Amino acid sequence: MKDSCSVVSRLLEKYFDREMTDEERSLVEAHLLDCQACQDRLRSMEELRDLVKAPVEEAVQNEDFQWIWQKIERGIRLEERHTFWETLQAWLQISPLFQRKVWIPAVAAMTIILLITIPLFFKKTPSLLDQSVIEYVESQTHNVMIYESENKKVTVIWLFEGPAEETPSS
Amino acid sequence: MRKIISLTTFFLILLIPISVAFAQVQTRIRVIEASNVGSSIDPSLRDVQSELKSLSNFTSYRLLKDENLSLSLNRAVDIPVHKGRSLEITLISQRKDMAECRVKIKSEGTDILNTQVRLFSGRTVLIVGPKHGEGLAIIALSARF
Numbered sequence: 001m002k003d004s005c006s007v008v009s010r011l012l013e014k015y016f017d018r019e020m021t022d023e024e025r026s027l028v029e030a031h032l033l034d035c036q037a038c039q040d041r042l043r044s045m046e047e048l049r050d051l052v053k054a055p056v057e058e059a060v061q062n063e064d065f066q067w068i069w070q071k072i073e074r075g076i077r078l079e080e081r082h083t084f085w086e087t088l089q090a091w092l093q094i095s096p097l098f099q100r101k102v103w104i105p106a107v108a109a110m111t112i113i114l115l116i117t118i119p120l121f122f123k124k125t126p127s128l129l130d131q132s133v134i135e136y137v138e139s140q141t142h143n144v145m146i147y148e149s150e151n152k153k154v155t156v157i158w159l160f161e162g163p164a165e166e167t168p169s170s
Numbered sequence: 171m172r173k174i175i176s177l178t179t180f181f182l183i184l185l186i187p188i189s190v191a192f193a194q195v196q197t198r199i200r201v202i203e204a205s206n207v208g209s210s211i212d213p214s215l216r217d218v219q220s221e222l223k224s225l226s227n228f229t230s231y232r233l234l235k236d237e238n239l240s241l242s243l244n245r246a247v248d249i250p251v252h253k254g255r256s257l258e259i260t261l262i263s264q265r266k267d268m269a270e271c272r273v274k275i276k277s278e279g280t281d282i283l284n285t286q287v288r289l290f291s292g293r294t295v296l297i298v299g300p301k302h303g304e305g306l307a308i309i310a311l312s313a314r315f
Contacts (some may be wrong), residue, residue: 121266138285140281142283154296155294156295157287
């Protein structure tokens with residue numbers, strides 16, 4: 001009986017937690033019918049469980065699991081968020097196109113070309129109306145008169161031979 | 171190394187249309203005869219109509235020639251304009267919105283005008299005269315960018 005008790009006492013916790021095979025359970029239950037000591041141990045376990053169960057259940061009811069889950073979710077999101085530079089690096093590592101070093105001089109050349117050409121396109125020039133249209137004018141055979149219309153959209157170079165010829169009316 | 175050369179060539183080819191676009195200028199040359207025969211102004215002279223009217227007392231402005239020339243740098247283009255006269259125009263330099271041209275008017279082989287003008291977008295240069303018979307020849311120069 002003593003040998004049987006020592007065997008069953010090892011199985012008693014498993015029996016209490018219902019984690020045993022049918023064969024083991026039959027063995028324990030058969031032993032419990034005749035062994036007062038093992039019955040007492042099992043009862044102590046049940047009393048201890050009852051003592052612990054009530055405050056734990058009360059604590060669980062009072063706990064705000066929604067709030068805890070929100071905190072966990074926020075933590076997961078923060079862990080997943082990468083900086084722009086990390087994202088770029090990851091993308092460059094993934095993309096086989098940029099793993100080729102041949103792109104480095106090509107991109108450098110393109111950058112230089114853009115740096116040279118872009119200022120040409122955006123170069124500010126003086127207003128057209130402020131710029132002179134006639135650089136020079138000469139005539140060996142005729143008199144020359146130059147004038148501009150009031151809106152400066154038309155510049156006139158007038159060739160005439162002398163006072164007798166047709167001259168501007170205005 | 172071959173790839174570097176190919177890529178550089180590729181980018182240079184991309185730039186060719188830009189450089190070609192800058193190498194030529196579209197110039198419009200109109201030859202107008204001002205006279206007192208009739209009293210009409212050609213509809214295609216609407217942009218310079220008020221200036222033409224203010225030039226003299228002529229009543230009629232007839233468009234004799236309207237040519238669009240594509241000027242290349244330092245290449246002289248010679249076109250006959252009116253009764254023994256010709257115009258020689260050469261693109262000397264250009265910018266995004268300006269073309270500088272040397273213009274010569276010749277009459278029977280003699281230079282009667284030698285000038286250098288800057289043609290801007292939306293602006294016109296009129297070369298008026300000399301008087302020819304009872305009328306007046308006017309050359310209108312403009313450029314498109």
